[in-house]
């Protein structure tokens with residue numbers, strides 16, 4: 001399967017295991033990269049930059065294939081410069097930026113020949129990062145796990161493809177061969193799969209979280225800014241329902257002005273990370289305050305299996321579906 005992204009990175013399949021906070025561990029990253037896709041993980045999965053560097057070393061010891069690291073580039077990540085310095089020192093092949101400007105990352109990564117992909121949810125921002133020199137954009141559509149856009153992927157992807165000169169990677173709604181095929185038909189050069197990989201053998205998250213991925217339907221996914229301060233998708237629970245999906249009066253006030261917004265997002269982000277950290281940790285009993293992020297693809301996920309098997313099935317189903325098309 002040759003696309004601009006497989007050629008750019010020298011990988012076999014246009015499938016990227018998306019970076020997922022607390023979920024993407026070195027074992028998952030290495031398994032996907034070894035199987036011919038691109039494994040990625042967020043630097044913020046580690047409490048300190050030193051621990052992140054240890055995690056990075058572990059990934060490098062498990063695979064010689066390309067892999068990626070996600071750096072959150074807005075103010076909520078107080079370690080972003082340190083994360084970047086470590087990525088550059090270790091010559092991380094792909095850096096994915098999200099939630100903030102990729103300018104500094106692009107400048108430094110390009111000096112050592114690494115590629116930079118930037119999360120975008122609309123054309124304005126996509127054009128901005130293209131102008132800054134991004135190597136590809138990740139078009140995060142409505143229904144994606146984690147922070148998601150408000151435009152459905154089936155519109156966002158062709159819209160960006162039409163208006164940009166760099167490759168577009170489709171994120172949100174891809175969990176099998178059929179959905180990957182549809183993304184490539186829309187002009188995407190790769191599919192970015194998050195939620196599907198939560199339910200895999202390699203991830204070390206709470207079993208109740210994995211079971212909830214298998215049991216949930218797309219109707220159970222709630223799009224809300226209440227948890228992190230930015231719109232994201234979560235599995236519905238009575239706790240989330242009680243919270244409501246819209247920001248409260250005071251939160252809207254803090255979110256209104258750029259100075260207070262910065263501190264509001266830092267505070268919300270910090271609290272959310274703590275809560276999600278507790279909810280995802282293994283060996284812990286299910287609690288009513290659990291907050292689990294996932295996208296609408298939960299409706300397409302029926303089993304937990306090794307990441308390499310998921311990738312093989314995606315590729316097989318992609319080919320079979322392509323042949324069966326009228």
Ligand SMILES: Cc1cc2nc3c(=O)[nH]c(=O)nc-3n(C[C@H](O)[C@H](O)[C@H](O)COP(=O)(O)O)c2cc1C
Pocket residue numbers: 018019020021022023042070097098119140143144145146147171172173174192193194195196293294295296297
């Ligand atoms: C549990 C979870 C955690 C996530 N954490 C991050 C993150 O730390 N950084 C990031 O850029 N995206 C994060 N995302 C978004 C994914 O990278 C990706 O955009 C999304 O999962 C794609 O949609 P899908 O879940 O429908 O496959 C997260 C998604 C999930 C489900």
